[in-house]
Amino acid sequence: MIKSCVIGWPISHSRSPLIHGYWLKKFGIEGSYERIPVEPEKLPAFLHSLADNGFAGCNVTLPHKEQAFRLVTPADEPTERLGAVNTVFVKDGKVLGTNTDGEGFINSLRAGAPALGIRNSRVIVLGAGGAAVAITNALLLNGAGEVVVANRSIDKAENLRKRFGNRVKPLEWTKRNDQLSECELLVNTTSLGMKGQEDLQIDLTMLAPKAVVTDIVYVPLRTKLLAAAAARGNPVVEGLGMLLHQAVRGFELWFGVRPAVTIELHDLIARDIDPGYKT
Numbered sequence: 227m228i229k230s231c232v233i234g235w236p237i238s239h240s241r242s243p244l245i246h247g248y249w250l251k252k253f254g255i256e257g258s259y260e261r262i263p264v265e266p267e268k269l270p271a272f273l274h275s276l277a278d279n280g281f282a283g284c285n286v287t288l289p290h291k292e293q294a295f296r297l298v299t300p301a302d303e304p305t306e307r308l309g310a311v312n313t314v315f316v317k318d319g320k321v322l323g324t325n326t327d328g329e330g331f332i333n334s335l336r337a338g339a340p341a342l343g344i345r346n347s348r349v350i351v352l353g354a355g356g357a358a359v360a361i362t363n364a365l366l367l368n369g370a371g372e373v374v375v376a377n378r379s380i381d382k383a384e385n386l387r388k389r390f391g392n393r394v395k396p397l398e399w400t401k402r403n404d405q406l407s408e409c410e411l412l413v414n415t416t417s418l419g420m421k422g423q424e425d426l427q428i429d430l431t432m433l434a435p436k437a438v439v440t441d442i443v444y445v446p447l448r449t450k451l452l453a454a455a456a457a458r459g460n461p462v463v464e465g466l467g468m469l470l471h472q473a474v475r476g477f478e479l480w481f482g483v484r485p486a487v488t489i490e491l492h493d494l495i496a497r498d499i500d501p502g503y504k505t
């Protein structure tokens with residue numbers, strides 16, 4: 227029996243057990259994936275005893291991603307650059323950590339907007355929080371020409387430039403509408419537009435008709451930003467794709483099979499988010 231889990235504080239909202247549970251059943255693997263609430267002060271002890279408690283690894287979510295990075299051995303160079311892990315695995319008795327948020331974002335974009343060329347593209351990222359760090363890093367690794375980062379706290383956008391170099395262009399939050407005409411990809415990484423949060427205020431008038439718009443918020447499945455972009459004919463990619471694609475490598479690391487993100491899986495999770503969802 228191979229065991230994995232997702233840890234966070236709180237953790238009751240996580241849909242990861244549904245995703246991994248679907249794949250375990252599909253492949254007939256004798257394994258489990260549970261939700262475990264872990265208080266921040268108990269994180270060191272939890273990760274330290276992961277293998278002794280029979281876990282092949284775990285996913286790590288808010289607020290533990292940075293603290294977990296400091297407690298495990300980074301498995302690869304991109305994770306070292308990020309300073310945050312979302313996937314932990316045990317290998318040869320060692321607890322290693324990696325980050326799959328960036329590849330989840332890119333693979334979701336490739337699946338949802340195959341015509342978009344990231345290389346040399348001009349991207350506007352709204353937000354500079356944890357998810358924006360992983361996404362900006364992934365866009366740059368995939369050759370984006372320029373990543374404009376608009377954030378309410380401009381110092382965080384500045385930090386991204388210091389960290390990743392001059393292809394990152396910090397932008398005052400109040401100026402977020404001004405550079406849309408040149409943009410080929412617009413990404414919302416803020417929590418604005420999420421159920422229970424304020425709406426994202428943005429005027430898409432200047433956005434080119436071919437520009438791709440994506441939102442990593444996935445509750446609701448189609449945010450007001452995406453609805454407004456789709457209504458004017460822009461290609462849109464919903465945030466659920468990132469959640470599904472970021473789960474692939476963790477499953478492979480723990481259970482030894484690389485799973486696929488299928489329409490069936492998408493619809494299962496979409497219905498959990500919105501019981502009225504129809505394909």
Ligand SMILES: NC(=O)c1ccc[n+]([C@@H]2O[C@H](COP(=O)([O-])OP(=O)(O)OC[C@H]3O[C@@H](n4cnc5c(N)ncnc54)[C@H](OP(=O)(O)O)[C@@H]3O)[C@@H](O)[C@H]2O)c1
Nearest residue numbers: 353354355356357358378379415416417420442465468469
């Ligand atoms: N689809 C996926 O797989 C996936 C993965 C990760 C995260 N997410 C979603 O992405 C969102 C962000 O996650 P995160 O981990 O990056 O969170 P975070 O680190 O807390 O960052 C939140 C971001 O939102 C901005 N923000 C919050 N309230 C704002 C307001 N009233 N006006 C302007 N900006 C505001 C923050 O700006 P300041 O810096 O100025 O505070 C910051 O840039 C969440 O909704 C999360 O659920 C989705």
